[in-house]
Amino acid sequence: MWPPFRSSSDTKLTMFVTDICRSVTLKFHEETHVKGVQAYSYLAEKTMLGNEEDDSSNNCFCLSDATTCLPSGGLNLSSCQFNAPAVVTYPHFLYADPAYAATVTGVKAVPEEHRMFIDIQPEMGIPMNVAARMQINIVFERIEGISFFDNITSRIYFPIFWFSETAQLDESMAKQLHLVTHGLPMYTTIGCVILLVSGVILMTIGFVIFLRHRKNKSNTKAYKQVQS
Template identity: 35%
Template sequence: MINGTSGMVFPPFIDESSVLFIFSAELCRSVYLTYEQDVEFLGVPGLRFIVDLDVLEDPTINLANKCFCLSDGTCLKAGVLDVSACLGVPVVMSAPHFYSGSEEYYNTSVIEGMAPDENNHQTFIDIEPLTGIILNAAKKLQVNLNLKPIDNYPSFQNVSQMIFPIFWVNESASLSQELADDLYNKVIMPQRAVAIGSWVAVGVGLFTLLVVGAVALREYRRKGFRPF
Protein backbone atom coordinates (compact mmCIF):
# COMPACT_ATOMS: atom_id res chain seq x y z
CA MET A 1 0.00 0.00 0.00
CA ILE A 2 1.29 3.46 -0.94
CA ASN A 3 0.98 6.12 1.75
CA GLY A 4 2.10 9.71 1.93
CA THR A 5 3.29 12.49 -0.33
CA SER A 6 6.52 13.02 -2.23
CA GLY A 7 7.93 14.66 0.89
CA MET A 8 7.76 18.20 -0.48
CA VAL A 9 4.46 19.21 1.15
CA PHE A 10 3.05 18.48 4.61
CA PRO A 11 -0.20 19.45 6.34
CA PRO A 12 -0.37 22.28 8.90
CA PHE A 13 -0.77 21.89 12.67
CA ILE A 14 1.95 19.27 13.12
CA ASP A 15 3.04 18.31 16.63
CA GLU A 16 5.28 15.81 18.42
CA SER A 17 2.70 13.04 18.08
CA SER A 18 2.39 13.40 14.29
CA VAL A 19 3.55 10.62 11.97
CA LEU A 20 4.60 11.79 8.50
CA PHE A 21 4.24 9.38 5.58
CA ILE A 22 6.36 9.71 2.44
CA PHE A 23 6.58 7.57 -0.67
CA SER A 24 10.22 7.03 -1.57
CA ALA A 25 10.75 6.18 -5.23
CA GLU A 26 14.32 5.09 -4.48
CA LEU A 27 13.11 2.54 -1.93
CA CYS A 28 10.03 1.59 -3.96
CA ARG A 29 7.90 1.86 -0.83
CA SER A 30 6.32 4.21 1.66
CA VAL A 31 8.23 5.18 4.79
CA TYR A 32 7.20 7.15 7.84
CA LEU A 33 8.96 9.69 10.00
CA THR A 34 8.46 10.38 13.69
CA TYR A 35 9.41 13.27 15.96
CA GLU A 36 12.96 13.37 17.30
CA GLN A 37 13.58 16.82 18.80
CA ASP A 38 12.85 20.55 18.71
CA VAL A 39 15.16 22.55 16.45
CA GLU A 40 15.71 26.11 15.30
CA PHE A 41 16.72 26.98 11.74
CA LEU A 42 17.73 30.54 10.84
CA GLY A 43 15.78 31.81 13.82
CA VAL A 44 12.59 29.87 13.04
CA PRO A 45 11.59 27.19 15.60
CA GLY A 46 10.65 23.80 14.20
CA LEU A 47 10.26 20.09 14.83
CA ARG A 48 12.71 17.51 13.52
CA PHE A 49 11.35 14.24 12.14
CA ILE A 50 13.50 11.25 11.23
CA VAL A 51 12.80 7.94 9.51
CA ASP A 52 11.50 5.63 12.21
CA LEU A 53 13.84 2.74 12.99
CA ASP A 54 10.98 0.26 12.50
CA VAL A 55 10.88 1.12 8.78
CA LEU A 56 14.03 -0.93 8.07
CA GLU A 57 13.95 -3.09 11.17
CA ASP A 58 14.86 -6.76 11.00
CA PRO A 59 11.75 -8.65 9.72
CA THR A 60 12.06 -11.07 12.61
CA ILE A 61 11.49 -8.12 14.96
CA ASN A 62 9.09 -6.02 12.89
CA LEU A 63 6.87 -8.61 11.24
CA ALA A 64 5.39 -5.98 8.91
CA ASN A 65 8.70 -5.99 7.01
CA LYS A 66 8.43 -9.67 6.06
CA CYS A 67 6.69 -8.67 2.85
CA PHE A 68 9.97 -7.07 1.76
CA CYS A 69 11.95 -10.30 2.05
CA LEU A 70 13.43 -11.86 -1.09
CA SER A 71 11.39 -14.11 -3.34
CA ASP A 72 13.34 -17.15 -2.11
CA GLY A 73 12.31 -16.38 1.46
CA THR A 74 15.65 -14.87 2.49
CA CYS A 75 15.25 -11.88 4.80
CA LEU A 76 17.98 -9.28 5.18
CA LYS A 77 18.97 -7.83 8.54
CA ALA A 78 18.05 -4.43 9.93
CA GLY A 79 18.96 -1.28 8.03
CA VAL A 80 18.83 -2.50 4.42
CA LEU A 81 16.13 -3.03 1.82
CA ASP A 82 16.38 -5.22 -1.27
CA VAL A 83 14.88 -3.37 -4.24
CA SER A 84 16.00 -5.81 -6.95
CA ALA A 85 12.42 -6.85 -7.75
CA CYS A 86 11.52 -3.20 -8.28
CA LEU A 87 14.59 -2.06 -10.24
CA GLY A 88 15.51 -5.28 -12.02
CA VAL A 89 19.12 -5.24 -10.76
CA PRO A 90 20.64 -6.73 -7.57
CA VAL A 91 20.55 -3.44 -5.65
CA VAL A 92 20.10 -3.05 -1.91
CA MET A 93 19.39 0.36 -0.39
CA SER A 94 20.46 1.55 3.05
CA ALA A 95 21.47 4.63 4.98
CA PRO A 96 25.07 5.79 4.36
CA HIS A 97 27.68 3.59 6.04
CA PHE A 98 24.78 1.31 7.04
CA TYR A 99 23.76 3.79 9.74
CA SER A 100 21.14 2.28 12.11
CA GLY A 101 21.66 -1.07 10.39
CA SER A 102 22.87 -4.44 11.58
CA GLU A 103 26.48 -4.40 12.76
CA GLU A 104 27.35 -7.30 10.49
CA TYR A 105 27.09 -4.99 7.46
CA TYR A 106 29.61 -2.37 8.58
CA ASN A 107 31.76 -4.10 11.20
CA THR A 108 33.52 -6.53 8.88
CA SER A 109 37.08 -7.17 7.76
CA VAL A 110 35.98 -7.45 4.12
CA ILE A 111 34.67 -3.87 3.87
CA GLU A 112 36.82 -1.12 5.35
CA GLY A 113 36.05 2.51 6.11
CA MET A 114 32.51 2.11 7.41
CA ALA A 115 31.85 4.60 10.21
CA PRO A 116 28.10 5.20 10.68
CA ASP A 117 27.39 8.55 12.31
CA GLU A 118 24.06 10.14 13.22
CA ASN A 119 25.04 13.71 12.32
CA ASN A 120 26.44 12.78 8.91
CA HIS A 121 24.26 9.89 7.79
CA GLN A 122 20.75 10.38 9.19
CA THR A 123 17.82 11.42 7.01
CA PHE A 124 15.73 14.18 8.59
CA ILE A 125 13.12 16.86 7.94
CA ASP A 126 12.78 20.05 10.00
CA ILE A 127 9.25 21.47 9.80
CA GLU A 128 7.58 24.66 11.02
CA PRO A 129 4.64 23.00 12.83
CA LEU A 130 1.89 25.60 12.34
CA THR A 131 2.20 25.85 8.55
CA GLY A 132 3.86 22.51 7.70
CA ILE A 133 6.56 24.38 5.76
CA ILE A 134 9.88 22.53 5.44
CA LEU A 135 12.74 24.53 6.97
CA ASN A 136 15.61 22.15 6.34
CA ALA A 137 15.80 18.58 5.07
CA ALA A 138 18.32 15.97 4.01
CA LYS A 139 17.69 12.60 2.35
CA LYS A 140 20.71 10.32 2.60
CA LEU A 141 20.78 6.98 0.82
CA GLN A 142 23.46 4.43 0.03
CA VAL A 143 23.38 2.16 -3.01
CA ASN A 144 24.76 -1.34 -2.45
CA LEU A 145 25.11 -4.49 -4.50
CA ASN A 146 23.92 -7.82 -3.20
CA LEU A 147 26.95 -9.90 -4.15
CA LYS A 148 26.63 -13.67 -4.45
CA PRO A 149 28.84 -16.37 -5.96
CA ILE A 150 27.77 -17.38 -9.48
CA ASP A 151 28.76 -20.90 -10.48
CA ASN A 152 28.47 -20.30 -14.23
CA TYR A 153 30.96 -17.41 -14.17
CA PRO A 154 34.49 -18.36 -13.06
CA SER A 155 35.28 -14.77 -12.04
CA PHE A 156 32.39 -14.81 -9.58
CA GLN A 157 32.60 -18.37 -8.28
CA ASN A 158 34.67 -17.40 -5.23
CA VAL A 159 32.93 -14.12 -4.47
CA SER A 160 31.86 -13.80 -0.84
CA GLN A 161 28.17 -13.26 -0.30
CA MET A 162 27.77 -9.74 1.11
CA ILE A 163 26.02 -6.40 0.83
CA PHE A 164 28.73 -4.35 -0.90
CA PRO A 165 28.49 -0.52 -0.77
CA ILE A 166 28.95 1.37 -4.05
CA PHE A 167 28.19 5.02 -3.27
CA TRP A 168 25.91 7.22 -1.20
CA VAL A 169 24.14 10.49 -1.91
CA ASN A 170 22.91 13.41 0.16
CA GLU A 171 19.96 15.33 -1.28
CA SER A 172 19.37 18.39 0.87
CA ALA A 173 17.32 21.57 0.70
CA SER A 174 16.65 24.46 3.06
CA LEU A 175 15.00 27.84 3.26
CA SER A 176 17.07 30.88 2.38
CA GLN A 177 17.62 33.55 5.01
CA GLU A 178 15.19 35.83 3.16
CA LEU A 179 12.39 33.25 3.19
CA ALA A 180 13.13 32.32 6.80
CA ASP A 181 12.86 35.98 7.83
CA ASP A 182 9.59 36.31 5.90
CA LEU A 183 8.19 33.21 7.61
CA TYR A 184 9.29 34.49 11.01
CA ASN A 185 7.69 37.90 10.51
CA LYS A 186 4.40 36.54 9.13
CA VAL A 187 3.93 33.43 11.28
CA ILE A 188 6.16 33.33 14.35
CA MET A 189 5.90 36.99 15.38
CA PRO A 190 2.06 37.06 15.27
CA GLN A 191 1.96 33.85 17.35
CA ARG A 192 4.21 35.39 19.97
CA ALA A 193 2.27 38.66 19.88
CA VAL A 194 -0.96 36.75 20.55
CA ALA A 195 0.70 34.81 23.38
CA ILE A 196 2.08 37.99 24.95
CA GLY A 197 -1.26 39.74 24.47
CA SER A 198 -3.04 36.89 26.25
CA TRP A 199 -0.75 37.18 29.27
CA VAL A 200 -1.10 40.96 29.26
CA ALA A 201 -4.89 40.59 29.17
CA VAL A 202 -4.76 38.17 32.10
CA GLY A 203 -2.49 40.56 34.01
CA VAL A 204 -4.75 43.54 33.32
CA GLY A 205 -7.78 41.51 34.37
CA LEU A 206 -6.16 40.49 37.66
CA PHE A 207 -5.01 44.04 38.31
CA THR A 208 -8.53 45.33 37.63
CA LEU A 209 -10.00 42.80 40.05
CA LEU A 210 -7.52 43.84 42.73
CA VAL A 211 -8.32 47.52 42.22
CA VAL A 212 -12.07 46.90 42.29
CA GLY A 213 -11.68 44.72 45.38
CA ALA A 214 -9.57 47.35 47.14
CA VAL A 215 -12.06 50.12 46.32
CA ALA A 216 -14.99 47.98 47.46
CA LEU A 217 -13.20 47.09 50.70
CA ARG A 218 -12.46 50.76 51.38
CA GLU A 219 -16.10 51.68 50.78
CA TYR A 220 -17.28 48.94 53.13
CA ARG A 221 -14.96 50.17 55.85
CA ARG A 222 -15.85 53.82 55.24
CA LYS A 223 -19.52 53.02 55.72
CA GLY A 224 -18.85 50.92 58.79
CA PHE A 225 -19.53 47.50 57.25
CA ARG A 226 -17.29 44.50 57.62
CA PRO A 227 -16.59 42.41 54.52
CA PHE A 228 -17.18 39.21 56.54
Protein backbone atom coordinates in the same frame (compact mmCIF):
# COMPACT_ATOMS: atom_id res chain seq x y z
CA MET B 1 3.80 20.25 2.59
CA TRP B 2 1.82 18.89 5.50
CA PRO B 3 -1.34 20.17 7.23
CA PRO B 4 -0.70 23.28 9.37
CA PHE B 5 -0.97 23.60 13.13
CA ARG B 6 0.94 20.44 14.00
CA SER B 7 1.62 19.53 17.62
CA SER B 8 4.32 17.39 19.20
CA SER B 9 1.65 14.71 19.68
CA ASP B 10 1.69 14.23 15.89
CA THR B 11 4.49 11.73 16.31
CA LYS B 12 4.97 10.47 12.76
CA LEU B 13 5.37 11.61 9.16
CA THR B 14 4.79 9.10 6.37
CA MET B 15 5.48 9.57 2.68
CA PHE B 16 5.85 7.35 -0.37
CA VAL B 17 9.25 7.23 -2.10
CA THR B 18 8.94 6.07 -5.69
CA ASP B 19 12.64 5.23 -6.10
CA ILE B 20 12.41 2.41 -3.54
CA CYS B 21 8.71 1.59 -4.14
CA ARG B 22 7.64 1.92 -0.53
CA SER B 23 6.58 4.33 2.18
CA VAL B 24 9.02 5.69 4.73
CA THR B 25 8.15 6.87 8.21
CA LEU B 26 9.89 9.55 10.24
CA LYS B 27 9.28 9.88 13.97
CA PHE B 28 9.10 13.07 16.04
CA HIS B 29 12.45 13.68 17.71
CA GLU B 30 12.56 17.13 19.27
CA GLU B 31 11.58 20.77 19.05
CA THR B 32 14.31 22.84 17.43
CA HIS B 33 14.93 26.10 15.56
CA VAL B 34 16.05 26.65 11.97
CA LYS B 35 17.53 30.13 11.43
CA GLY B 36 15.58 31.41 14.42
CA VAL B 37 12.25 29.87 13.36
CA GLN B 38 10.60 27.19 15.50
CA ALA B 39 10.55 23.71 13.98
CA TYR B 40 9.70 20.11 14.82
CA SER B 41 12.42 17.64 13.89
CA TYR B 42 11.47 14.18 12.58
CA LEU B 43 14.02 11.37 12.12
CA ALA B 44 13.77 8.23 10.01
CA GLU B 45 13.24 5.33 12.37
CA LYS B 46 16.12 2.94 13.00
CA THR B 47 13.92 -0.02 12.08
CA MET B 48 12.51 1.54 8.90
CA LEU B 49 14.74 -0.71 6.75
CA GLY B 50 14.70 -3.52 9.30
CA ASN B 51 13.50 -7.04 8.60
CA GLU B 52 10.39 -8.58 10.14
CA GLU B 53 12.31 -9.48 13.30
CA ASP B 54 12.83 -5.78 14.04
CA ASP B 55 9.55 -4.54 12.58
CA SER B 56 6.72 -6.94 11.82
CA SER B 57 5.19 -4.45 9.35
CA ASN B 58 8.19 -5.06 7.05
CA ASN B 59 7.44 -8.77 6.57
CA CYS B 60 5.92 -8.07 3.13
CA PHE B 61 9.37 -7.05 1.81
CA CYS B 62 10.71 -10.55 2.41
CA LEU B 63 9.53 -13.23 -0.04
CA SER B 64 10.79 -16.04 2.19
CA ASP B 65 13.80 -16.99 0.09
CA ALA B 66 17.51 -16.39 0.48
CA THR B 67 17.72 -13.70 -2.17
CA THR B 68 15.05 -11.39 -0.81
CA CYS B 69 15.21 -12.00 2.96
CA LEU B 70 18.07 -9.79 4.08
CA PRO B 71 19.77 -9.06 7.38
CA SER B 72 18.11 -6.16 9.17
CA GLY B 73 18.91 -2.72 7.79
CA GLY B 74 18.66 -3.38 4.05
CA LEU B 75 15.86 -3.32 1.49
CA ASN B 76 16.00 -5.51 -1.61
CA LEU B 77 15.26 -3.39 -4.69
CA SER B 78 15.21 -6.17 -7.27
CA SER B 79 11.42 -6.28 -7.62
CA CYS B 80 11.35 -2.47 -7.82
CA GLN B 81 14.29 -1.88 -10.16
CA PHE B 82 14.03 -4.39 -13.01
CA ASN B 83 15.51 -7.34 -11.05
CA ALA B 84 18.78 -5.50 -10.47
CA PRO B 85 20.86 -7.09 -7.65
CA ALA B 86 20.63 -3.89 -5.61
CA VAL B 87 20.06 -3.28 -1.91
CA VAL B 88 19.38 0.09 -0.31
CA THR B 89 20.63 0.92 3.21
CA TYR B 90 21.39 4.01 5.18
CA PRO B 91 24.85 5.48 4.36
CA HIS B 92 27.77 3.51 5.76
CA PHE B 93 25.28 0.80 6.85
CA LEU B 94 23.94 3.01 9.64
CA TYR B 95 21.60 1.01 11.97
CA ALA B 96 22.18 -2.11 9.84
CA ASP B 97 23.15 -5.62 10.89
CA PRO B 98 26.95 -6.01 11.28
CA ALA B 99 26.86 -8.58 8.45
CA TYR B 100 26.72 -5.75 5.91
CA ALA B 101 29.96 -4.07 7.00
CA ALA B 102 31.79 -7.31 7.80
CA THR B 103 33.00 -7.85 4.23
CA VAL B 104 33.73 -4.20 3.41
CA THR B 105 36.49 -1.93 4.70
CA GLY B 106 36.37 1.84 5.10
CA VAL B 107 32.78 2.30 6.28
CA LYS B 108 32.08 4.23 9.47
CA ALA B 109 28.53 5.24 10.29
CA VAL B 110 28.02 8.62 11.97
CA PRO B 111 24.35 9.25 12.82
CA GLU B 112 24.63 13.06 12.65
CA GLU B 113 26.05 12.83 9.11
CA HIS B 114 24.19 9.85 7.69
CA ARG B 115 20.66 9.87 9.12
CA MET B 116 17.54 11.05 7.31
CA PHE B 117 15.47 13.88 8.80
CA ILE B 118 12.90 16.60 8.13
CA ASP B 119 12.40 19.80 10.15
CA ILE B 120 8.87 21.20 9.79
CA GLN B 121 7.46 24.56 10.82
CA PRO B 122 4.44 23.42 12.89
CA GLU B 123 2.08 26.37 12.30
CA MET B 124 2.56 26.34 8.53
CA GLY B 125 3.34 22.67 7.83
CA ILE B 126 6.31 23.74 5.67
CA PRO B 127 9.57 21.73 5.55
CA MET B 128 12.45 24.04 6.47
CA ASN B 129 15.38 21.66 6.62
CA VAL B 130 15.49 18.31 4.83
CA ALA B 131 18.12 15.60 4.38
CA ALA B 132 17.26 12.45 2.41
CA ARG B 133 20.19 10.03 2.67
CA MET B 134 20.51 6.50 1.36
CA GLN B 135 23.17 4.13 0.07
CA ILE B 136 22.99 1.89 -2.99
CA ASN B 137 24.76 -1.47 -2.72
CA ILE B 138 25.29 -4.23 -5.28
CA VAL B 139 25.06 -7.87 -4.19
CA PHE B 140 28.00 -10.08 -5.13
CA GLU B 141 27.86 -13.86 -4.70
CA ARG B 142 30.04 -16.79 -5.74
CA ILE B 143 29.14 -18.05 -9.21
CA GLU B 144 30.54 -21.40 -10.18
CA GLY B 145 32.56 -21.37 -13.36
CA ILE B 146 33.43 -17.67 -13.23
CA SER B 147 36.97 -17.29 -11.88
CA PHE B 148 36.47 -13.62 -11.02
CA PHE B 149 34.18 -14.71 -8.18
CA ASP B 150 36.29 -17.62 -6.90
CA ASN B 151 37.49 -15.70 -3.82
CA ILE B 152 33.94 -14.84 -2.71
CA THR B 153 32.95 -17.20 0.09
CA SER B 154 29.80 -15.41 1.26
CA ARG B 155 27.36 -12.80 0.02
CA ILE B 156 28.88 -9.29 -0.22
CA TYR B 157 26.87 -6.08 -0.12
CA PHE B 158 29.25 -3.79 -1.94
CA PRO B 159 28.59 -0.02 -1.59
CA ILE B 160 28.46 1.76 -4.93
CA PHE B 161 27.57 5.24 -3.71
CA TRP B 162 25.53 7.03 -1.10
CA PHE B 163 23.70 10.28 -1.63
CA SER B 164 22.48 13.14 0.48
CA GLU B 165 19.73 15.32 -0.99
CA THR B 166 19.41 18.35 1.25
CA ALA B 167 17.43 21.57 1.27
CA GLN B 168 17.23 24.41 3.78
CA LEU B 169 15.52 27.77 3.95
CA ASP B 170 17.73 30.67 2.94
CA GLU B 171 17.97 33.80 5.08
CA SER B 172 15.40 35.72 3.04
CA MET B 173 12.76 32.98 3.27
CA ALA B 174 13.54 32.47 6.96
CA LYS B 175 12.93 36.17 7.66
CA GLN B 176 9.61 36.05 5.81
CA LEU B 177 8.55 32.91 7.66
CA HIS B 178 9.61 34.47 10.97
CA LEU B 179 7.49 37.51 10.14
CA VAL B 180 4.45 35.35 9.34
CA THR B 181 4.76 33.05 12.36
CA HIS B 182 6.01 35.52 14.97
CA GLY B 183 5.84 39.11 13.74
CA LEU B 184 2.29 39.22 12.43
CA PRO B 185 0.75 37.45 15.46
CA MET B 186 2.63 39.85 17.75
CA TYR B 187 1.51 42.90 15.74
CA THR B 188 -2.04 41.55 15.68
CA THR B 189 -2.00 41.11 19.45
CA ILE B 190 -0.62 44.60 19.97
CA GLY B 191 -3.21 46.03 17.57
CA CYS B 192 -6.03 44.22 19.38
CA VAL B 193 -4.80 45.54 22.74
CA ILE B 194 -4.58 49.09 21.35
CA LEU B 195 -8.10 48.84 19.88
CA LEU B 196 -9.44 47.40 23.14
CA VAL B 197 -7.82 50.12 25.25
CA SER B 198 -8.98 52.80 22.80
CA GLY B 199 -12.50 51.39 22.91
CA VAL B 200 -12.52 51.40 26.73
CA ILE B 201 -11.23 55.01 26.77
CA LEU B 202 -13.84 56.16 24.23
CA MET B 203 -16.60 54.38 26.13
CA THR B 204 -15.43 55.99 29.38
CA ILE B 205 -15.32 59.45 27.79
CA GLY B 206 -18.75 58.92 26.29
CA PHE B 207 -20.15 57.78 29.64
CA VAL B 208 -18.63 60.80 31.42
CA ILE B 209 -20.08 63.16 28.79
CA PHE B 210 -23.45 61.46 29.17
CA LEU B 211 -23.37 61.84 32.96
CA ARG B 212 -22.38 65.52 32.70
CA HIS B 213 -25.06 66.17 30.14
CA ARG B 214 -27.64 64.47 32.32
CA LYS B 215 -26.46 66.38 35.40
CA ASN B 216 -26.58 69.72 33.54
CA LYS B 217 -30.05 68.88 32.27
CA SER B 218 -31.21 68.06 35.82
CA ASN B 219 -29.73 71.31 37.19
CA THR B 220 -31.44 73.35 34.47
CA LYS B 221 -34.78 71.71 35.18
CA ALA B 222 -34.43 72.32 38.93
CA TYR B 223 -33.50 76.00 38.32
CA LYS B 224 -36.58 76.52 36.15
CA GLN B 225 -38.79 74.99 38.84
CA VAL B 226 -37.35 77.36 41.45
CA GLN B 227 -37.88 80.35 39.16
CA SER B 228 -41.51 79.43 38.60
